[in-house]
Amino acid sequence: MSSSSNFLPASPRELWDAHPRGADVLLVTGDAYVDHPSFGAAVVGRLLRSWGLAVAMAPQPDWHDPAALEEYGRPRLFVGITAGNMDSMVNHQTAFRRRRRHDAYSPGGEMGRRPNRASVVYAQLARRAFGDALVVLGGVEASLRRFAHYDYWSDELRRSVLLDSRADVLVYGMAERPLRAICDRLAGMERVSRGALSRLLGIRGTTVVITRRQARSWAIEGRDGERLRFGPHGREGRGPSLPARGLFRDPPRPVTFTVSRLPAHDRIQEDPGELARASRLVERASNPALGLACVQRHKDSLCLTMPPAWPLSTTELDAVHELPYARAQHPSYTEPIPAFTMICSSVQITRGCFGGCSFCAIGLHEGRAVQSRSAPSVLREIEQLQRLPTFRGTITDLGGPTANTYGLGCSSPAREARCRRPSCLHPRPCPLLVTDHTPLRALLAQVRHVSGVRHAFIASGIRHDLALQDPGFLEDLVRHHVGGHLHVAPEHSDPEVLRLARKPPYEVFERFREAFRLARRRAGLERYLNPYFISGLPGSDRRAMAALARLLRAEGWRPRQVQAFLPTPGSVSTAMFFAGRNPDRLAETVHTPRTIAQKRRQHDMLTEGLPDTR
Secondary structure, three states: OOOHHHOOOOOHHHHHHHOOOOOOEEEEEOOOOEEOOOOHHHHHHHHHHHOOOOEEEEEOOOOOOOHHHHOOOOOOOEEEEEOOOOOHHHHHEOOOOOEOOOOOOOHHHOOOOOOOOHHHHHHHHHHHHHOOEOEEEEHHHHHHOOOOEEEOOOOEEEOOHHHHHOOOEEEOOOOHHHHHHHHHHHOOOOOOEHHHHHHHOOOOOEEEEEEHHHHHHOOOOOOOOOEEEEEEEEEOOOOOOOOOOOOOOOOOOOEEEEEEEOOOHHHHHHOOHHHHHHHHHHHHOOOHHHOEEEEEEEOOEEEEEOOOOOOOOHHHHHHHHOOOOOOEEOOOOOOOOHHHHHHOOEEEOEEOOOOOOOOOOHHHHHOOOOEEOOHHHHHHHHHHHHOOOOOOOEEOEEEOOOHHHOOOEEOOHHHHOOOOOOOOOOOOOOOOEEOOOHHHHHHHHHHHOOOOOOEEOOOOOOOHHHHOOOHHHHHHHHHHOOOOEEEEEEEOOOHHHHHHHOOOOHHHHHHHHHHHHHHHHHHOOOOEEEEEEEEOOOOOOHHHHHHHHHHHHHOOOOOOEEEEOOOOOOOHHHHHHHHOEEOOEEEEEOOOOOOHHHHHHHHHHHHOOOOOOO
16 A cells, blocks of 8 residues: 555645645645546646645545635645536436435545535635635536536526636636646745736636726726737736746747627526527637637626637646656545546546537547647556556556547648637548547557556447548457447437437448447457447437337347436537527527436436436
C-alpha cells in the first residue's frame, strides 16, 4: 500500500505537516481522492504542484459545517471546487428519478457522501468558511451548467451555476490552459480576494459574471458582434509568472473576441424554444479558432464566457499523463473505490471527440478536436503499470472517449479554423477528415510486443462507422484486442431518431456486424458484439421503439446494455427535450417522451425479460 507521503495532502494534518505556511490552493472535490490521471481533481492538483504551488485536497467534506474547510486555513490564491468526475445529479438519480444505491467514486460504493448539485453546495460552503476568498468552479458539472440550462431533476430552467454558487470564476472544459493563466496572473499576490476578478478577464475557457456597473466600467455592452479586446493580463497589470516551462500557456499577446449573444435567461423562460437557439449558438462557438465569446443576461448580471481553450498538443497531453501520480487511492480509505478498481489497469490514449452526438456531452466538455498521446508516452505509462502490485499482465482498456479516433483529425488546418460543423461524421463524414487508422494500429502493435503484457483490450468501445473505413484495423482488433465482447453503439434503428441523435443509419451497423462476423471467422475466435441502445431519445415514439424491439428479437439480439435517455444539462438533446424543437432546424418540432410513465413504457419495450436497469 502507498504511504500518504506519495500523495498530495488530503487532510488538515497532512497539509500542515507538509506546508507549515498553509496552502496556495485548496481543492474541494465530490469524489474520494484517487491520485490517478483519470480523476480530474488529481490532475489539477498535480499540475498546480508541478508549478511550485502548495496544494491541499479536501475530498468529500462534510457540506453541513464550514469547519470542514476552515481547518485547512484560507488558501493564498483560491479555493477550487469540483463536483467530481460526474454530474452529482446523474450520480444520484436515474432517468426515472429513482435514487441510485451505489456511488462508484466513493469508498465501498457508499451513497450519500456528496450533496445534490455539489458545485453549488461546496462553493457556498467555501464562501461561508473563507469570506471573500477567490472561489473557482470547474469540472463537468460546472462546465455544462455555465449557461442558463434545463435541469431535469427539478424540471425547471435554472440560472448559470456561477450565479447560484456565488463563485467568482468558472473554468469550463479541460482545465490546464485556463488554470495556468489564472495562476500566472495571481502569482505575485500575497492574499487574493474577490477583488482580483478584473485580472482574470479574457482568459479562454472561463466564465465570469459581471454586474451592469462593471460592464459599463469595462466597456462591455454584450451586443451581438461586439468586439471585446483584452490585454494579455486582463484589465490590470500582471504579476510575475510561475517558474516553469511554457507548456499550457496561450500566446502572451492582446486578444480580441467577437460577442455571440445568447437568449437571456428570462427570455428562455418565456419561450422554451429559445433554449434550442441558445444550444445552437453555443455549439457554433465551440471551435476555439472562431474566437466567439458568448454573452447571456441574467436580470442585472451579464454572464460572459470566453472562447474555449486551445486543445493540448501531443507534448502537453503526454506531460499531463506523466505527472508523478501515486496511481492509487489515498491510504486513509479502508474500502476500495469502485471507479478506480475498474480503471486501475487501463491507459487513456485520447481526449476529445469529433462525433458530435446530440445526447453526449464529451465534445462540449473535452472539445471537438481529438488530442492523442505519443506512443512513447503510452509505453512509459505501461511500464509504470507493470511495477504496480495489482497489475496481472492485462491492460483492461486502451481508449478514451472513442479509442479508434486516435491520431485522426482534419486534414486542412485552414478549413478547420473556419469550421462550424458540430460533427465531423454527421450527416455524412467530412471529406477532410483523416480516417486512416495506421497510427492506432502501429501503437497497438507496439503495446502487444511489450514484455509482460499478455493482453491489451479496447473495452471502452469504438465508432463502428469509422472502423469500416479501415478493414485492417478491424482484423487487428478482433485478433488481438477484444476480450470476448466488443462494445459498439448503434443507439437505435429508426432513421429519424438517429438523424436527431447525429448517429449513422442502422444499415451502417449492419455492415459493421457482417464485417465483424467475417473477421471473427478468419481469426477462428469466439468474439461477440455488445450493442448499446437508448430508449426515449428525442424523436422516439412508441412506433419507433416497437419497431426496434421487433428488429432485435427477429435477429436474435438480446441487448445487454440499454439505457433510458437522461437529459443532462448542456446537451443538444436536452434542449430538444425542453424546447420540443431541433436546434439544427429551429422550425422543426420534435416529439420526446417527457413523463416518467412514457419513458418507462418505451424502456420496457427493449428490456422485457432482462434484469431491471431502472
